[in-house]
Amino acid sequence: MTKLKWGMIGGGEGSQIGPAHRLGSGLDSLFEFCAGALDHRPDEGRAYGQRLGLASDRAYGNWQEMLAGERDREDRIDLVTVATPNSTHFEITKAFLEAGFHVLCEKPMTMTVEEGEDIVRTAQSSGSICAVNYGYTGYSLVRHMRAMVQRGDLGKIRLVNAEFAHGHHADAADADNPRVRWRYDPAQAGVSAQFADCGIHAMHMASFITGQEVTKLSADIVSCIDSRELEDDAMVNFRMDGGTVGRLWTSSVAIGRQHGLGIQVFGEKGGLRWTQEQPNQLFWMPLNERLQIIERGEANLSPEADRTTRVTIGHAEGMPLAFANIYKDLSEAIIASKEKRPTDPAADLYPRAEDGLRSMAAVKAVAESGASDAAWVDARPPMFRT
Numbered sequence: 362m363t364k365l366k367w368g369m370i371g372g373g374e375g376s377q378i379g380p381a382h383r384l385g386s387g388l389d390s391l392f393e394f395c396a397g398a399l400d401h402r403p404d405e406g407r408a409y410g411q412r413l414g415l416a417s418d419r420a421y422g423n424w425q426e427m428l429a430g431e432r433d434r435e436d437r438i439d440l441v442t443v444a445t446p447n448s449t450h451f452e453i454t455k456a457f458l459e460a461g462f463h464v465l466c467e468k469p470m471t472m473t474v475e476e477g478e479d480i481v482r483t484a485q486s487s488g489s490i491c492a493v494n495y496g497y498t499g500y501s502l503v504r505h506m507r508a509m510v511q512r513g514d515l516g517k518i519r520l521v522n523a524e525f526a527h528g529h530h531a532d533a534a535d536a537d538n539p540r541v542r543w544r545y546d547p548a549q550a551g552v553s554a555q556f557a558d559c560g561i562h563a564m565h566m567a568s569f570i571t572g573q574e575v576t577k578l579s580a581d582i583v584s585c586i587d588s589r590e591l592e593d594d595a596m597v598n599f600r601m602d603g604g605t606v607g608r609l610w611t612s613s614v615a616i617g618r619q620h621g622l623g624i625q626v627f628g629e630k631g632g633l634r635w636t637q638e639q640p641n642q643l644f645w646m647p648l649n650e651r652l653q654i655i656e657r658g659e660a661n662l663s664p665e666a667d668r669t670t671r672v673t674i675g676h677a678e679g680m681p682l683a684f685a686n687i688y689k690d691l692s693e694a695i696i697a698s699k700e701k702r703p704t705d706p707a708a709d710l711y712p713r714a715e716d717g718l719r720s721m722a723a724v725k726a727v728a729e730s731g732a733s734d735a736a737w738v739d740a741r742p743p744m745f746r747t
């Protein structure tokens with residue numbers, strides 16, 4: 362099978378998320394890395410691209426050059442990943458969608474709800490795929506949780522409890538470090554810091570697993586470090602359209618917590634617990650029975666879990682493999698669209714522009730609620746309120 366052609370914007374040398382995308386996209390030999398504008402410094406971006414194996418005419422100095430260079434090539438890229446800083450996502454994603462490219466955009470997809478609605482409309486009118494990298498939904502056992510909820514193992518879902526709390530910005534003496542400070546500055550970060558950075562992953566995961574959307578929320582937000590204008594900790598209560606009650610804690614000052622992403626789902630017939638730092642075990646307790654540990658890769662899991670596991674049971678699979686599952690889904694969706702056939706339903710699970718938009722509406726709602734003493738506010742994007 363011919364590999365799909367893949368390009369990347371951002372993710373330059375030393376970036377946090379660039380390597381995980383390159384590992385994820387390359388893992389199943391489905392994509393070939395063909396083009397990139399990897400760095401905000403054109404020369405460094407070109408040089409690094411070539412060191413990674415790009416041809417010199419496809420190691421671009423900036424994304425505008427890349428768009429112009431790729432647009433009319435017969436062998437142009439099939440998919441571009443946007444892994445630049447947040448405030449650039451909207452402009453780059455919109456331009457590539459308008460030119461008919463499929464896009465995987467890093468989160469948060471945009472800075473505002475209005476931009477998010479614009480991206481959803483642009484993707485719809487262009488017919489291109491716009492995915493958003495809620496990459497943690499690619500974990501095999503997260504897919505299995507979703508399948509268990511869908512097939513009714515837990516019965517009606519009463520509660521979901523999600524966390525994304527780390528301690529990496531807890532040092533008050535480091536608060537003025539420019540790499541940390543911008544995140545809490547509204548001029549650069551928008552209306553929210555910690556919720557927009559991490560909380561949206563946890564909230565999206567709650568929707569992904571339960572199959573329900575958040576309708577309203579109430580947020581208690583604080584800045585534990587006084588010099589910060591935006592929140593470094595938030596406790597968010599929310600309600601979902603299927604009746605589930607949601608609780609979410611996100612923090613960047615939780616010393617001792619490392620990545621700190623986890624989720625618990627409690628239904629009438631059982632409860633599930635999963636944490637991203639031990640992603641190969643899922644804790645499952647059916648009502649009135651014993652607590653059980655489900656291992657990634659064991660027999661008789663769901664087709665969704667089987668499809669997204671590669672390494673034998675007992676050997677760890679981690680975050681780049683979860684990202685690889687998003688790329689695997691996207692490869693199936695892109696090939697299906699080329700062949701004008703429906704996408705395999707088991708692969709049709711990658712997060713969409715609509716999910717990115719819902720996150721932006723939740724970000725806005727958290728900021729509004731937080732500013733009004735945790736009042737309950739509508740968390741739906743205006744275009745989904747009818």
Ligand SMILES: NC(=O)c1ccc[n+]([C@@H]2O[C@H](COP(=O)([O-])OP(=O)(O)OC[C@H]3O[C@@H](n4cnc5c(N)ncnc54)[C@H](O)[C@@H]3O)[C@@H](O)[C@H]2O)c1
Nearest residue numbers: 371372373376377378398399400401444445447467468494
């Ligand atoms: N999905 C996830 O789990 C996850 C995890 C971490 C970061 N992210 C997201 O990924 C994005 C990047 O984060 P990061 O931590 O890798 O940032 P980073 O600062 O470590 O790296 C950013 C990279 O983008 C390059 N860049 C900046 N502006 C550019 C431009 N205009 N054109 C081309 N390249 C440009 C920089 O030179 C750098 O190489 C952010 O939106 C962040 O929220 C997502």
